[in-house]
Amino acid sequence: MTVRSISIKDVARRAGVSPTTVSRVLNNSAHPVNSKTRRRVKAAIAELNFHPNRLAQGLINNKSHLIGVIVHDLSDPYFAEMVKGMERVIIKYDYIVNIYNTSRDVDKELKAVDLLRANRAEAVVLTGGTLLDQHYREEMAGYIKELQSNGSIVLGVTAHPFNIKSIELGNSLAARLITNYLLEQGHRAIAYINGPAILGTTNERWQGFQEALLARKIPIRDKWIVAGDFSFEGGRRAARQLLDEITGLTAVVASNDEMALGVMWEFKNQGLAIPDDLSVVGIGNIPAAKYAYPPLTTIALPIFDLGVQIGEYLINTLGDKGSFNDQPEVQLSLVERDSVRSLLEV
Amino acid sequence: MTVRSISIKDVARRAGVSPTTVSRVLNNSAHPVNSKTRRRVKAAIAELNFHPNRLAQGLINNKSHLIGVIVHDLSDPYFAEMVKGMERVIIKYDYIVNIYNTSRDVDKELKAVDLLRANRAEAVVLTGGTLLDQHYREEMAGYIKELQSNGSIVLGVTAHPFNIKSIELGNSLAARLITNYLLEQGHRAIAYINGPAILGTTNERWQGFQEALLARKIPIRDKWIVAGDFSFEGGRRAARQLLDEITGLTAVVASNDEMALGVMWEFKNQGLAIPDDLSVVGIGNIPAAKYAYPPLTTIALPIFDLGVQIGEYLINTLGDKGSFNDQPEVQLSLVERDSVRSLLEV
DNA sequence: TTGTACGCGTTATCAA
DNA sequence: TTGATAACGCGTACAA
Numbered sequence: 001m002t003v004r005s006i007s008i009k010d011v012a013r014r015a016g017v018s019p020t021t022v023s024r025v026l027n028n029s030a031h032p033v034n035s036k037t038r039r040r041v042k043a044a045i046a047e048l049n050f051h052p053n054r055l056a057q058g059l060i061n062n063k064s065h066l067i068g069v070i071v072h073d074l075s076d077p078y079f080a081e082m083v084k085g086m087e088r089v090i091i092k093y094d095y096i097v098n099i100y101n102t103s104r105d106v107d108k109e110l111k112a113v114d115l116l117r118a119n120r121a122e123a124v125v126l127t128g129g130t131l132l133d134q135h136y137r138e139e140m141a142g143y144i145k146e147l148q149s150n151g152s153i154v155l156g157v158t159a160h161p162f163n164i165k166s167i168e169l170g171n172s173l174a175a176r177l178i179t180n181y182l183l184e185q186g187h188r189a190i191a192y193i194n195g196p197a198i199l200g201t202t203n204e205r206w207q208g209f210q211e212a213l214l215a216r217k218i219p220i221r222d223k224w225i226v227a228g229d230f231s232f233e234g235g236r237r238a239a240r241q242l243l244d245e246i247t248g249l250t251a252v253v254a255s256n257d258e259m260a261l262g263v264m265w266e267f268k269n270q271g272l273a274i275p276d277d278l279s280v281v282g283i284g285n286i287p288a289a290k291y292a293y294p295p296l297t298t299i300a301l302p303i304f305d306l307g308v309q310i311g312e313y314l315i316n317t318l319g320d321k322g323s324f325n326d327q328p329e330v331q332l333s334l335v336e337r338d339s340v341r342s343l344l345e346v
Numbered sequence: 347m348t349v350r351s352i353s354i355k356d357v358a359r360r361a362g363v364s365p366t367t368v369s370r371v372l373n374n375s376a377h378p379v380n381s382k383t384r385r386r387v388k389a390a391i392a393e394l395n396f397h398p399n400r401l402a403q404g405l406i407n408n409k410s411h412l413i414g415v416i417v418h419d420l421s422d423p424y425f426a427e428m429v430k431g432m433e434r435v436i437i438k439y440d441y442i443v444n445i446y447n448t449s450r451d452v453d454k455e456l457k458a459v460d461l462l463r464a465n466r467a468e469a470v471v472l473t474g475g476t477l478l479d480q481h482y483r484e485e486m487a488g489y490i491k492e493l494q495s496n497g498s499i500v501l502g503v504t505a506h507p508f509n510i511k512s513i514e515l516g517n518s519l520a521a522r523l524i525t526n527y528l529l530e531q532g533h534r535a536i537a538y539i540n541g542p543a544i545l546g547t548t549n550e551r552w553q554g555f556q557e558a559l560l561a562r563k564i565p566i567r568d569k570w571i572v573a574g575d576f577s578f579e580g581g582r583r584a585a586r587q588l589l590d591e592i593t594g595l596t597a598v599v600a601s602n603d604e605m606a607l608g609v610m611w612e613f614k615n616q617g618l619a620i621p622d623d624l625s626v627v628g629i630g631n632i633p634a635a636k637y638a639y640p641p642l643t644t645i646a647l648p649i650f651d652l653g654v655q656i657g658e659y660l661i662n663t664l665g666d667k668g669s670f671n672d673q674p675e676v677q678l679s680l681v682e683r684d685s686v687r688s689l690l691e692v
Numbered sequence: 693t694t695g696t697a698c699g700c701g702t703t704a705t706c707a708a
Numbered sequence: 709t710t711g712a713t714a715a716c717g718c719g720t721a722c723a724a
Contacts, residue, residue, distance in 0.1 A: 005408075005466075005496055007717055018695045023719055031720095032693060049492070051464045055404045056717035060700050062351075064401060065465075066442070075426040075633070084420055084447050091446070091454075094461060096412070098442045101430050108437075115440060118397045119411075120351075146395070150351055232637060265637050287421070291578060291611050293639055353701055364711045369703060378709055402701035406716050 006048050015044035026052060058120075066096045067314060068116035070109065072128035074101045076230075076258070077286045078303055082127055082157075085307020086314075093315050095122075104128070104198060106136045113143045123153040123314050129171075129201030130160040137161055153317055155310065158201055167310065170332050171201055174283045174299040175208030179253055181297070181334055183216060186343030187251040187279065191224035193238045193263065195255045199230075205255045205283065224249065228259050235262020243270060250279060250343065257282035257289045257298055264292060264339065275341035285335050295337035306330050352394050361390035372398060404466075412442045413660060414462035416455065418474035420447045422576075422604070423632045424649055428473055428503075431653020432660075439661050441468075450474070450544060452482045459489045469499040469660050475517075475547030476506040483507055499663055501656065504547055513656065516678050517547055520629050520645040521554030525599055527643070527680055529562060532689030533597040533625065537570035539584045539609065541601045545576075551601045551629065570595065574605050581608020589616060596625060596689065603628035603635045603644055610638060610685065621687035631681050641683035652676050 008026075012019040017037060024031050025041040033041075044050075058064050067090060071079045087097050098121065100112035109131060116124050124147060131137075144154050144162050154164040158171055182190055192209050195202035213220055223245045228234040235254055239262065242249065254260035260282030264274050272278055274294060282289060285300035309329075354372075358365040363383060370377050371387040379387075390396075404410050413436060417425045433443055444467065446458035455477060462470050470493060477483075490500050490508050500510040504517060528536055538555050541548035559566055569591045574580040581600055585608065588598065600606035606628030610620050618624055620640060628635060631646035655675075 005717095008719095009717080019718080020695060020720080021693090024694095027719080029719090034693060037693080053405070053717050054465050055401050055410060056700090057719080058401045058700095059399070059405055059702090059717080060719055062700075074420070074430055075423050077421050080421040080426055083445075087445075087447055091457065091461075094464075096442065096444045096461075096465060097446075099429075099433075099445050100437070100443075101433055111437065115437075115442075118440075119400050119442060232633070261637070268639075287578070288634060291607070293614075354703095355701080365702080366704095366711055367709090370710095373703085375703095380709060383709080399701050402716090403703080404716095405701080405718090406703050408716075 005053070006050050008050070008052065011041065011044045011048055011050050014048060015041045017041060062120075064120040064122055065094065066098055066116075066119055066121045068112070068119075068121040068124040069097060069099045070112050070124065070126050070128070071099055071101055072104045074099070077288070078256075078284060078301075079127060081303040082307040082310075085304040085309075086125070086311040087307075089308055089311030089315060093319075095315075095318075102128075104131060104196060106131055106133050109136065110139050110143070113140060113147075117143050117147050117150075120150065121147070121152055122318055123155065125310060125314075126154070126156040126160060126164075129158050129199040129204070130156070131198050132200060132203075133198060153314065155314070157306070157310075158204065160200070167306070167330075169301065169306070169330055171204035172208035172211070174301065174332055175205040175253070175255065176212045177208075177332060177334060178281050178283060178297075178299050179209050179212035181336075182251045182253065182279065182281065182340065183212065183218075185279070185340055188218055189221075189224070189248050189250045190218075191226065191242055191249055191252045193226050193228040193235065193252065193254045193259050195259075196229045197227070202255065209253060209255075228255065230256050230258060232258050232262040232265075235259030236266040237262075239263040239266035239270075246278075251340070252278060252280045254280065254282045257284040257286045257296060260296055260298065260339075261288060261292050264294075264296070268293070275339050279340040281340060289335075290337070292339070294339050297337045297340045298335050300333045300335050302330060351399070352396050354396070354398065357387065357390045357394055357396050360394060361387045363387060408466070410442075410466040410468055411440065412444055412462075412465055412467045414458070414465075414467040414470040415443060415445045416458050416470065416472050416474070417445055417447055418450045420445070423634075424602075424630060424647075425473060427649040428653040428656075431650040431655075432471070432657040433653075435654055435657030435661060439665075441661075441664075448474075450477065450542060452477055452479050452544075456482065456485050456489070459486060459493075463489050463493050463496075466496065467493070467498055468664055469501065471656060471660075472500070472502040472506060472510075475504050475545040475550070476502070477544050478546060478549075479544060499660065501660070503652070503656075504550065506546070513652070513676075515647065515652070515676055517550035518554035518557070520647065520678050521551040521599070521601065522558045523554075523678060523680060524627050524629060524643075524645050525555050525558035527682075528597045528599065528625065528627065528686065529558065529564075531625070531686055534564055535567075535570070535594050535596045536564075537572065537588055537595055537598045539572050539574040539581065539598065539600045539605050541605075542575045543573070548601065555599060555601075574601065576602050576604060578604050578608040578611075581605030582612040583608075585609040585612035585616075592624075597686070598624060598626045600626065600628045603630040603632045603642060606642055606644065606685075607634060607638050610640075610642070614639075621685050625686040627686060635681075636683070638685070640685050643683045643685045644681050646679045646681050648676060 102108040156166040282298040289296040448454040502512040628644040635642040
């Protein structure tokens with residue numbers, strides 16, 4: 001059934017040279033090749049439409065040409081954008097980008113890394129926050145160690161409890177910035193909607209929120225701290241929960257945009273006006289934030305750019321040209337839209 | 347730098363057997379192996395934490411364990427969902443899923459297939475509609491032919507002008523269904539917003555719209571047919587364009603949900619009420635459709651399920667168990683929400 | 693400037 | 709029941 005594809009030997013025969021010479025032409029080897037011979041070889045390659053077998057190449061250089069990317073939820077524009085940014089760079093260098101969607105499930109995440117290890121991935125990127133789970137931590141540490149001892153790069157976006165290079169996203173700073181913005185607008189009674197408990201990102205943002213309030217000595221009220229899961233539906237649930245304790249509340253910080261949109265939707269659904277009755281902010285600046293009603297005030301995380309930077313970092317580090325030690329850097333910025341009411345001009 | 351990883355030989359030495367025997371244990375070969383020996387080998391494998399090198403395995407059976415997926419826009423939930431569905435199945439069988447995001451760009455699309463060919467992908471899935479471009483068609487036909495002659499499966503969602511298995515999505519039917527729904531609600535003056543001209547999908551849906559109107563002998567008015575690009579912004583632009591010719595218009599069919607949401611947003615922005623002043627519908631039933639204001643009436647394309655079905659088809663066909671010839675089937679359904687006003691009870 | 697011979701890690705074939 | 713050998717397709721030291 002499967003026909004043997006043409007190999008370097010076929011080309012050699014056709015060009016009347018040895019496979020070695022073909023290989024040299026193919027790889028622009030430093031070894032000299034007569035320009036006439038080179039032309040003959042190139043002609044033969046073209047005529048036979050020959051392409052070297054990557055598996056054989058990989059076997060001999062111990063290179064898989066595979067880059068693994070672990071993603072929590074591909075439908076979340078946060079991850080989709082990051083992957084697109086990475087791919088934009090990586091595709092030029094003919095690496096295979098292998099994406100795993102894990103839904104923040106411990107077993108799926110472990111399975112993904114296990115497969116990447118088995119496939120000798122040259123790099124693995126953990127694009128989401130770390131999972132807070134003992135079993136995960138132990139198993140993952142083993143896989144990562146093995147990957148690294150095989151010369152693979154392992155990279156994490158935001159802090160991970162492993163010995164890997166991590167790219168700081170400024171989660172804590174983002175939460176602090178957006179909270180400070182509310183404070184500057186005169187808000188003092190502020191609710192906070194957390195992310196999924198299993199995520200490190202959740203802790204980091206929660207930290208930033210607390211810092212902002214503590215810096216102004218504003219007490220944190222338990223009844224206004226609500227659990228969430230980073231989804232639109234989670235935002236809706238949180239909003240319904242807040243409704244019971246709404247007296248005195250003037251603003252809500254959702255720890256990501258999806259939830260902020262859910263919160264606004266549910267509040268509107270319950271007859272509240274935003275921002276007149278209640279201000280709402282998020283973190284992330286996903287595309288939908290711009291078109292919400294009202295448009296959402298949030299912190300922009302330039303995720304696509306981050307993806308591009310990660311891609312460049314990987315290519316430079318994987319290339320033989322010695323490691324390129326730039327630390328990708330993310331610029332956060334406040335995106336002021338219409339979901340916050342100022343309490344100053346009362 | 348890169349340490350040589352442990353090979354089957356290391357295991358063989360440790361277990362005091364030949365590599366062949368280790369291989370037999372590893373693959374649960376039919377060839378008999380003494381149970382004592384088998385235990386010794388398994389112990390050695392565990393102690394050394396050995397995993398066979400997939401590249402070497404692939405080289406010998408001419409199998410790459412690679413499945414390529416070509417996607418137009420990963421940030422579009424349509425594609426993200428389909429990929430997630432496919433992956434859910436495929437990951438169980440240890441295949442590598444290699445995704446390419448092409449932004450509907452002819453060159454990127456060709457580059458992606460070229461790389462998949464070079465990497466000996468065992469299957470390639472074209473998840474988006476075909477691109478209507480002469481150069482694309484010719485080049486792509488060549489790549490596909492080569493893939494197929496190497497025994498690879500090539501699959502297309504919706505019609506493609508190549509000799510490949512194609513999975514019908516019912517684009518034409520979807521447009522006809524949603525248009526008929528408007529007609530049943532008494533609408534006669536209906537605008538249509540097209541997709542990108544380069545896409546086959548655009549033609550198919552446009553066809554369905556026309557059929558619905560022609561069947562009732564309702565004339566199609568050129569001024570109410572507007573170009574679009576399947577994006578939210580494109581929907582906004584289309585809405586602004588329609589505003590000039592709004593007299594008499596009662597409903598708008600956007601050929602996908604993203605545009606429908608853009609249309610609604612812009613109309614509201616311009617002071618029109620939906621559905622009181624104008625009804626709007628889309629196709630796709632993306633998650634955001636449910637939470638739009640008002641919630642969007644649309645045609646559900648069960649994309650995640652389609653992804654799962656494609657994954658199953660691929661696994662069954664790639665497995666040696668002979669080809670499993672089920673044609674994945676997609677059930678369309680009307681999702682009636684609040685973006686359409688009935689004109690019957692006047 | 694070109695070619696020969698070997699090895700990468702695995703499995704299929706054949707012999708013992 | 710086990711093992712030696714060749715082969716997959718390619719790159720590279722070494723020889724010519």
